[in-house]
Amino acid sequence: MAGPSEIFRPDLLAGRVAIVTGGGTNLGRQATAELLACGAQVVIAGRREEVLAATADELGEGCSYVSGDVRERADADRIVGGALDRHGRLDVLVNNAGGQYFVPAEAIAAKGWRAVMRLNVEGTMTMTHAVAEAAWLGRPGAGGTVINVTVSPHHGMPAMAHTGAARAAVEALTAELAERWREDGVALVAAAIGRFDTESLRKYPEIVVRQAARSVPLQRLGRMQEFAWLVAFLASPVGHGLSGTTVTLDGAADNWWGAWPPELIADDEGTVPTEARRAEPPA
Numbered sequence: 001m002a003g004p005s006e007i008f009r010p011d012l013l014a015g016r017v018a019i020v021t022g023g024g025t026n027l028g029r030q031a032t033a034e035l036l037a038c039g040a041q042v043v044i045a046g047r048r049e050e051v052l053a054a055t056a057d058e059l060g061e062g063c064s065y066v067s068g069d070v071r072e073r074a075d076a077d078r079i080v081g082g083a084l085d086r087h088g089r090l091d092v093l094v095n096n097a098g099g100q101y102f103v104p105a106e107a108i109a110a111k112g113w114r115a116v117m118r119l120n121v122e123g124t125m126t127m128t129h130a131v132a133e134a135a136w137l138g139r140p141g142a143g144g145t146v147i148n149v150t151v152s153p154h155h156g157m158p159a160m161a162h163t164g165a166a167r168a169a170v171e172a173l174t175a176e177l178a179e180r181w182r183e184d185g186v187a188l189v190a191a192a193i194g195r196f197d198t199e200s201l202r203k204y205p206e207i208v209v210r211q212a213a214r215s216v217p218l219q220r221l222g223r224m225q226e227f228a229w230l231v232a233f234l235a236s237p238v239g240h241g242l243s244g245t246t247v248t249l250d251g252a253a254d255n256w257w258g259a260w261p262p263e264l265i266a267d268d269e270g271t272v273p274t275e276a277r278r279a280e281p282p283a
């Protein structure tokens with residue numbers, strides 16, 4: 001059962017209906033719990049029915065699921081149709097399903113490049129079009145918010161060139177569609193997220209996982225709850241004010257280009273030296 005929100009009013013999203021792709025696991029699951037805690041009805045989607053069923057069962061009232069592959073338009077239409085049949089409206093789409101594998105850029109096979117593009121760019125576009133066409137575009141008084149989950153930092157990550165390119169494409173689409181669909185009442189926001197304490201992160205090489213927190217100024221991994229709060233916040237009316245924007249939640253990794261603390265000036269304990277105070281001016 002999703003408990004009450006620690007920071008939002010229980011009726012913040014009352015009467016709203018959301019689809020969360022990848023809602024059966026990790027970040028998507030936590031975001032779903034927070035949307036439920038804020039009063040929304042949530043339909044979670046993913047390919048594995050048993051995973052979705054277990055999550056919907058655990059999160060309880062207000063949460064249901066439709067299984068499907070976000071890369072396939074027929075599946076996307078079925079997910080959206082299922083949500084509309086159940087609830088009669090759609091207000092929020094969280095394009096959270098996504099991912100990649102850890103590989104140096106020159107070793108990315110063409111097939112792997114396409115797989116990452118197809119999941120992250122096409123999957124996001126396919127779901128976005130399916131929802132917008134079925135529920136929002138050309139319907140006065142309708143409209144809603146799309147939250148696209150992308151990846152920060154934006155200035156390059158080791159072994160993540162394919163996803164960097166894919167997520168940049170999603171952010172570009174977010175900005176353009178926000179302008180094109182504005183008069184239909186549709187807002188799109190990207191949430192560029194850093195390194196989170198999830199089971200999914202642990203599939204990466206051990207040293208990457210170990211250093212992931214140390215390499216950002218915040219000096220810790222993001223917490224799933226923090227991601228969930230951001231999603232609920234963007235799903236609230238403020239999302240319309242942020243339409244076209246990419247919001248980062250990354251421990252300040254986007255503001256820094258190297259390891260943290262800066263290796264060249266930190267001592268062996270990782271302490272950055274401070275400037276000596278100047279002598280007191282003569283009285």
Ligand SMILES: CCCCCCCCCCC/C=C/C(=O)SCCNC(=O)CCNC(=O)[C@H](O)C(C)(C)COP(=O)(O)OP(=O)(O)OC[C@H]1O[C@@H](n2cnc3c(N)ncnc32)[C@H](O)[C@@H]1OP(=O)(O)O
Pocket residue numbers: 098099100101102103109111112113115116119151157158194195200201204208211212215259
């Ligand atoms: C100093 C410290 C620096 C710290 C830096 C920290 C950096 C960490 C930042 C982390 C940011 C992001 C984190 C996350 O996103 S966690 C969530 C992770 N979850 C997922 O990734 C789930 C979804 N992902 C996938 O399902 C797959 O990765 C994929 C997108 C590839 C799925 O596509 P599909 O199912 O269509 O693909 P296939 O499995 O059939 O593979 C197709 C081809 O892709 C190539 N491939 C796939 N996996 C690998 C691999 N592990 N290694 C090499 N190549 C791979 C390959 O060509 C596949 O074809 P073949 O199978 O025929 O070879």
Ligand SMILES: NC(=O)C1=CN([C@@H]2O[C@H](COP(=O)(O)OP(=O)(O)OC[C@H]3O[C@@H](n4cnc5c(N)ncnc54)[C@H](OP(=O)(O)O)[C@@H]3O)[C@@H](O)[C@H]2O)C=CC1
Pocket residue numbers: 021022023024025026027028045046047048049051068069070071096097098099100119123149150151152193194195196197198200201
């Ligand atoms: N964890 C982290 O530190 C970070 C995560 N992110 C991003 O956040 C999002 C969520 O990640 P996280 O929860 O950690 O990882 P998960 O691997 O748990 O989430 C991926 C989810 O997407 C679903 N999914 C994957 N492919 C498809 C598909 N073709 N159709 C439908 N659903 C699909 C999966 O379910 P199923 O396999 O059943 O289809 C799964 O529920 C991803 O976009 C990820 O890249 C970004 C930065 C950091």
